[in-house]
Amino acid sequence: MSAHIINGRELADDLRAQMKDEVSKLHEQGIYPSLTVVLVGENPASLSYVKGKERASKKIGMHSNLIQLPASTSEQQLLGLIDQLNNDTTVHGILVQLPLPSHISEDIIIEAISPAKDVDGFHPISIGRMIAGKDTFLPCTPYGIMTMLDEKGITVEGKHAVILGRSRIVGKPIGQMLLNRHATVTYCHSRTKQLDRYLQQADILIVAIGQAHFITDKQIKEDAVVIDVGINRLEDGSIVGDVDFDSAKEKASYITPVPKGVGPMTITMLLQNTIKAARQMNQVTNGSTSRDG
Numbered sequence: 001m002s003a004h005i006i007n008g009r010e011l012a013d014d015l016r017a018q019m020k021d022e023v024s025k026l027h028e029q030g031i032y033p034s035l036t037v038v039l040v041g042e043n044p045a046s047l048s049y050v051k052g053k054e055r056a057s058k059k060i061g062m063h064s065n066l067i068q069l070p071a072s073t074s075e076q077q078l079l080g081l082i083d084q085l086n087n088d089t090t091v092h093g094i095l096v097q098l099p100l101p102s103h104i105s106e107d108i109i110i111e112a113i114s115p116a117k118d119v120d121g122f123h124p125i126s127i128g129r130m131i132a133g134k135d136t137f138l139p140c141t142p143y144g145i146m147t148m149l150d151e152k153g154i155t156v157e158g159k160h161a162v163i164l165g166r167s168r169i170v171g172k173p174i175g176q177m178l179l180n181r182h183a184t185v186t187y188c189h190s191r192t193k194q195l196d197r198y199l200q201q202a203d204i205l206i207v208a209i210g211q212a213h214f215i216t217d218k219q220i221k222e223d224a225v226v227i228d229v230g231i232n233r234l235e236d237g238s239i240v241g242d243v244d245f246d247s248a249k250e251k252a253s254y255i256t257p258v259p260k261g262v263g264p265m266t267i268t269m270l271l272q273n274t275i276k277a278a279r280q281m282n283q284v285t286n287g288s289t290s291r292d293g
């Protein structure tokens with residue numbers, strides 16, 4: 001049987017329609033959720049992602065501000081800007097697009113962002129709170145994955161989740177979030193020996209390594225839930241995931257495509273985090289049920 005395809009695009013559109021209502025309710029209370037995105041340099045992929053975030057913000061009626069700085073910007077100058085944004089009460093969320101030019105330390109910049117405005121969920125305080133299972137800004141891609149699983153009614157408790165990749169923004173945090181929801185979690189990475197032994201046992205397989213079509217149907221367990229976080233641009237300009245979708249969909253029970261899978265959910269959770277930041281800064285409690293894992 002062919003897998004259920006989890007359409008992240010449709011799910012994102014549904015959630016954003018709800019968020020649009022939340023934003024207009026906040027407007028009635030004089031609260032204008034606002035996101036500031038900082039882009040240093042002219043990486044074309046980064047520029048296209050950043051434009052996507054702006055478009056998505058505007059579509060739900062949320063204020064978004066893009067600050068573009070030249071690649072020659074110094075770390076001190078960027079820290080100065082972050083300080084200014086931290087102290088600007090009209091700014092609720094701050095996102096500094098990664099990667100940064102190599103002369104700027106990403107760690108120093110991330111740690112300079114006020115945890116109250118850390119809508120990316122990358123600040124060590126946010127990461128620590130997430131691991132402890134406390135309320136915080138969850139990193140957007142893992143948060144989007146958890147939301148997809150929840151929306152599809154896929155239970156996590158007691159399942160064996162295998163994470164392929166251990167990046168700070170996807171692999172590591174999604175493993176912790178699944179662990180908090182009582183999955184048994186295995187992390188696999190480039191030094192893992194006999195990878196296929198773990199893949200065969202995965203009830204839930206999260207693939208986030210950035211290698212086109214690395215995983216095929218041969219490696220996955222029958223009826224596995226397969227989440228593909230990869231975004232690989234091929235020479236012909238098309239975008240493919242880390243999973244060979246066409247073969248894997250014949251064996252999985254659920255699978256996410258690329259594009260229209262995890263990507264649109266990432267942006268959606270960024271919007272959700274910005275609304276949360278605006279509420280918290282104005283001490284408005286969330287009337288609806290929380291989606292936070």
Ligand SMILES: Nc1nc(=O)c2c([nH]1)NC[C@@H]1CN(c3ccc(C(=O)N[C@@H](CCC(=O)O)C(=O)O)cc3)C=[N+]21
Pocket residue numbers: 048049052095096097098099120140231239258259260261262263264265266267
């Ligand atoms: N500080 C920071 N925060 C980020 O969240 C962040 C970042 N830096 N740097 C780069 C990555 C990448 N990222 C994506 C978000 C959405 C799509 C997305 O919506 N993709 C569409 C396709 C997009 C296309 O066609 O180019 C899809 O999968 O359907 C992709 C990639 C956020 N990132």
